[in-house]
Structures are given as C-alpha cells and as structure tokens.
Amino acid sequence: xxxxxxxxxxxxxxxxxxxxxxxxxxxxxxxxxxxxxxxxxxxxxxxxxxxxxxxxxxxxxxxxxxxxxxxxxxxxxxxxxxxxxxxxxxxxxxxxxxxxxxxxxxxxxxxxxxxxxxxxxxxxxxxxxxxxxxxxxxxxxxxxxxxxxxxxxxxxxxxxxxxxxxxxxxxxxxxxxxxxxxxxxxxxxxxxxxxxxxxxxxxxxxxxxxxxxxxxxxxxxxxxxxxxxxxxxxxxxxxxxxxxxxxxxxxxxxxxxxxxxxxxxxxxxxxxxxxxxxxxxxxxxxxxxxxxxxxxxxxxxxxxxxxxxxxxxxxxxxxxxxxxxxxxxxxxxxxxxxxxxxxxxxxxxxxxxxxxxxxxxxxxxxxxxxxxxxxxxxxxxxxxxxxxxxxxxxxxxxxxxxxxxxxxxxxxxxxxxxxxxxxxxxxxxxxxxxxxxxxxxxxxxxxxxxxxxxxxxxxxxxxxx
Amino acid sequence: xxxxxxxxxxxxxxxxxxxxxxxxxxxxxxxxxxxxxxxxxxxxxxxxxxxxxxxxxxxxxxxxxxxxxxxxxxxxxxxxxxxxxxxxxxxxxxxxxxxxxxxxxxxxxxxxxxxxxxxxxxxxxxxxxxxxxxxxxxxxxxxxxxxxxxxxxxxxxxxxxxxxxxxxxxxxxxxxxxxxxxxxxxxxxxxxxxxxxxxxxxxxxx
Numbered sequence: 001x002x003x004x005x006x007x008x009x010x011x012x013x014x015x016x017x018x019x020x021x022x023x024x025x026x027x028x029x030x031x032x033x034x035x036x037x038x039x040x041x042x043x044x045x046x047x048x049x050x051x052x053x054x055x056x057x058x059x060x061x062x063x064x065x066x067x068x069x070x071x072x073x074x075x076x077x078x079x080x081x082x083x084x085x086x087x088x089x090x091x092x093x094x095x096x097x098x099x100x101x102x103x104x105x106x107x108x109x110x111x112x113x114x115x116x117x118x119x120x121x122x123x124x125x126x127x128x129x130x131x132x133x134x135x136x137x138x139x140x141x142x143x144x145x146x147x148x149x150x151x152x153x154x155x156x157x158x159x160x161x162x163x164x165x166x167x168x169x170x171x172x173x174x175x176x177x178x179x180x181x182x183x184x185x186x187x188x189x190x191x192x193x194x195x196x197x198x199x200x201x202x203x204x205x206x207x208x209x210x211x212x213x214x215x216x217x218x219x220x221x222x223x224x225x226x227x228x229x230x231x232x233x234x235x236x237x238x239x240x241x242x243x244x245x246x247x248x249x250x251x252x253x254x255x256x257x258x259x260x261x262x263x264x265x266x267x268x269x270x271x272x273x274x275x276x277x278x279x280x281x282x283x284x285x286x287x288x289x290x291x292x293x294x295x296x297x298x299x300x301x302x303x304x305x306x307x308x309x310x311x312x313x314x315x316x317x318x319x320x321x322x323x324x325x326x327x328x329x330x331x332x333x334x335x336x337x338x339x340x341x342x343x344x345x346x347x348x349x350x351x352x353x354x355x356x357x358x359x360x361x362x363x364x365x366x367x368x369x370x371x372x373x374x375x376x377x378x379x380x381x382x383x384x385x386x387x388x389x390x391x392x393x394x395x396x397x398x399x400x401x402x403x404x405x406x407x408x409x410x411x412x413x414x415x416x417x418x419x420x421x422x423x424x425x426x427x428x429x430x431x432x433x434x435x436x437x438x439x440x441x442x443x444x445x446x447x448x449x450x451x452x453x454x455x456x457x458x459x460x461x462x463x464x465x
Numbered sequence: 466x467x468x469x470x471x472x473x474x475x476x477x478x479x480x481x482x483x484x485x486x487x488x489x490x491x492x493x494x495x496x497x498x499x500x501x502x503x504x505x506x507x508x509x510x511x512x513x514x515x516x517x518x519x520x521x522x523x524x525x526x527x528x529x530x531x532x533x534x535x536x537x538x539x540x541x542x543x544x545x546x547x548x549x550x551x552x553x554x555x556x557x558x559x560x561x562x563x564x565x566x567x568x569x570x571x572x573x574x575x576x577x578x579x580x581x582x583x584x585x586x587x588x589x590x591x592x593x594x595x596x597x598x599x600x601x602x603x604x605x606x607x608x609x610x611x612x613x614x615x616x617x618x619x620x621x622x623x624x625x626x627x628x629x630x631x632x633x634x635x636x637x638x639x640x641x642x643x644x645x646x647x648x649x650x651x652x653x654x655x656x657x658x659x660x661x662x663x664x665x666x667x668x669x670x671x
Binding site for chain 1: 487500545
C-alpha cells in the first residue's frame, strides 16, 4: 500500500493508538522560546513532574530581545520573561542559546543552523512558525503551552491524523520571484483557511530547485494557509545542508541516517486528500494589500474592490481591510508609499535574504522619510553577512544594521510601527496591529522590501533601475 | 481543569470572519509568565479607544446586552494565526466558555479544549440563524448541552453538533491530559527503547 510522506512519519512516530482516547505521537525534537514556555514549566513544578528527555529540547530567547542595546530590556515584564526562561533552562539542564550566546537568534533560524532537525522527525514548539522545519521533511508544527508541558512530561502529543494536500509547483520562477512569492501566491489561491485540517506537501521541480533557505521560507508560511504543517521531501540538497552540522549524525551513523531519510518521500501514486497546482511562470513578485496573508496580489496589480469578490465574507473582509489599510480600490500597488521597511523574521531572516536585498541596495540610498532596518535572524547570519560586507551595503544605503531577534515581525520587543505608519515587511503576518497598534503591514520578499526602501513605494523590481 | 457543565447563558455576537489571535490578545500582553489575568486584555485593540482605557462604544462586546456572556458566536476561521495559548486563556478569563463558528484554526481549536472552552462547529446556515436570533434580540440566552451535543435557543433553534468523543469526555470530566497520557507510560518506554535502536544518533549515549 502506498503512503504519503506524512503517513510514513506518522506511522514511524506512533507510540500507541488506544481503542478509546487519543493516538499518542512521539516527539523527537522540542523547540522552545521565552513567550510560550514559562507557564508550562510552572505546570510541571505544581504537579511535581520532570522533563522526560532533556536532550530533545533546544531553546532560544528571541521574541522580547531588543535589537539595539540588547541587554537593556526596559520593559520589566519582558525582562522577567527572559530571566524566567534562563532560569527554567538552567534548572532543567536544557540546552539554551540565551542572551549571552554567540549562537542566539530566532528559534526557527537557529535550530537549522545547528542541524538539530532531521528528516522524518516529529518536531514541535509553542510557536506556529514551527512549520519552517518541514523544509527538512520533518513533521513540524506549533502547539499551545499546555501541549508544551505535555511534551516535556511525556515526550508525546495527543494527536489526530491530519488530511494531506499536495501542492505542486512546476516550472521556472520569473526573475526576482522567490520562495516568499511562491508562499504568498499559494495562500492567495487557498485562502488562510484553505489548509485547515491538512498537512501540505510541497512538490514539483520549482520546489526541488529551491535551496534549503528557500524551502524554509515556503514551509514557514504553510501555517498562513491554515495548514498544520508543510513538508518538502528530503533530497541531496537537504543532506548536503545537514552534513557536518553539530547535531547531524556522525561517522557510521551518517550513511545509515541518509538511507533512512531517502525512504521517507511519498510513494509513487500515493493518494492525497487534495491536490493544487501552480505554474511558477505565473508567480510575479507579490505584495499583500490587506490584513490577512490571503489578501495579496502581484506587484503589477491594483488594490481590489469589495465588488471583485463573489463570496460575501471575502467581500466584507476586503472592505474592512481597505478601511484599516487606508487604501482605495483600483489604486496601483506601485503607487503605495511606505514609511518603514523591515527585513528579518523567521520567514526571511537568513543569509540568502540579506544577500538578495544587498544586490538591490548596492550604491543606492533610502528614500527621504523612510526608516529602514535589517535584523539578521541569528548571530551566525549576522556574522556571515558582515564577513561578506553586506552590512556595509545596508549601512551605506542608509539602513540600520541591528542585532538578531523576532523584532518587528510581531513587535514585542519595542520595534514597532506607530499608529498609521505603513511598512514593507519580509515577515509573515499582516494582521491588524501585528506590527504595532494602527500599523499597516505589506508583506513582501527581501528584494521587494529593499527596492521599496529606495523608491519610497513598491516597485516592480523586474524593470526597476 | 474545570468540568464543562450544561448552561444557559447570554450569547454575544461577533459578526467578523478570520478573527486572528493577534486581535484576541495583542502581543504586548504576552510577556507575563502566569496563565491568569489575561481577560482584561481580550480584544484590546478593538475594545478600547486610543487612550487604552476608555471602552470603545462601537465594539460589539462592549454592548450592555452582551455583558456576562459565556457564549461567543463569530464568523469563519476563528483563532487563525499564532499558537499562543494566551488567546484561549484571555477568552476563558473574560468569561466565555463556548465559541460557535463555522470553522476554527487548528492550533486554536485544540488549545480551547485544554482550557475548558468548547468550540462548536456549525454550518453556514446554522451560524446565520444563530446570528440573526442574537441580532434581533440582543441579550438572548442560548443553552449549550455538551452531553447531548446540542445548542438550543428561545427562538426555537435546536442544533446538534459533532465533537470528538475523547475531547468530550475530557471536557465533561475536566480530565488532566498529562495524567491520561502517563497511564500509557509502558507503551512510551517501549517505544523509546525501539527508537534508540532505530535512530541511535538521536540519543545522548550514541
């Protein structure tokens, strides 16, 4: 009987399926940050329970970290959260890349850098963007804090089997279109609830042509389509990325591991509950116009009108988004002026993202009145960029070159939009107030963000000088 | 966990779709290390005016008729966005124990059950009928009977809903999930022995 990759991982990690109750799925890796874990540790303490497999956990501090003067956390409540994380990890001997570590950064950037996630694993974290690690062919998904506590105590999760969706993208991407644009184009097609109840497997030659960084960007945003997780079949690109990394299998274990990983791809003819297909040629650089990641359009397009939607809910959502975003139907996307540009986040905070942006910023200057800041996803990303002179390109162009953290992706650390400000952002969510109360977010790729910083408005980078 | 018992309560109407977790509890209120006290921050950016203190008279949940509501009736894809359990913590702390919609985001849906909140999925037609009844009679009380899997209203609606048998039992009895799983300690340990043999490089001794 043929199986999809999801089904293979499910079968391999199924601990027990009682007649009454819930199936229990074994968790191989548990990732942790300061925001969603303190109450879980407190729960363990109250019940006198212990962390079952300390080695399965890797932690960082990322959400509350200032990107300037990083040790000076002004907000006392945030400071306590950071201290609590540090203390909890110390007490339980958990491997933490904390404030003092030169490996610190955004959890979903740091974890792959150390080769902590492998194909075939079940990976969870109290963070919806855990989907990122599906890029390695691991079943990776976000959980709530009660489940964080459950995993620490039992190394398992009570799980229901998801449905499977194959998302096939074939062909060659147009110049300047990236994994981010693929992700946004998919969400535009499925809607933010289109993936609800599904695990999405991304396949097709456009996907296999992506680097690991690109695959991570794509899987990262599977959650924005409502999917519990995204998956890409592991291949030589995956193995080359992992080989030699700190937590990768070593010596004789390496060939054994690779052999196992090669067996994980969906079988020829395996059946999916749903299939959607996209042509890479159709995916121009994307820009979101609304307050949901599905409200996105090609940069060549215009802001839609509520009357463009036959579905009443979507039509209403369009009207309310236009009001919040202060946009007019019919306005050209390239006429939208921006105040702030942010490059960073677990979606687009990797070295490749800064290289792509630097290509466009070389010898250019940020437009008058625009504030632009770059936040590398981790210290290793920052160090690598500096080695390549990328920081200089950003700084010469008038950008701020900051320290790592989640920063203005969700604006918990003080980096935020002021009421009414409009951003071009490489992050993942354009929800109302996400980047600051009253802030207006447009999601784009790093290259699109870089070009917007110079022009002061969105541009079609394909014919931009 | 509090057992979920049959109740008759005010149903509040939130006629919006895609209500995301950033609206339910904005990130600036997620810095606390406790599980309690988030109700005051529920829907903060919609609920309060720019001074962050004065209730916004235009926000639906601020209507006098909806005060004390335990049931929230809302549009599709409720709870989309982040995995933050602060969202159901805020909802429960505010006083809701039931949310009725046509669909919920996966992580939010499962987080509800960990916090004695019952998310009920109904059809488009059923949701429209429930919303219409509230709109025509603000302050109306609905009855939610989890045991019988039924929502009934004074207007004569009687809506049966599906719920996973295990989750139903957990809610009704206020079960501790971890305690339930640890009853399967033998199976977990046996799995770990096999896992170590199969994937030795994932274990510290390897």
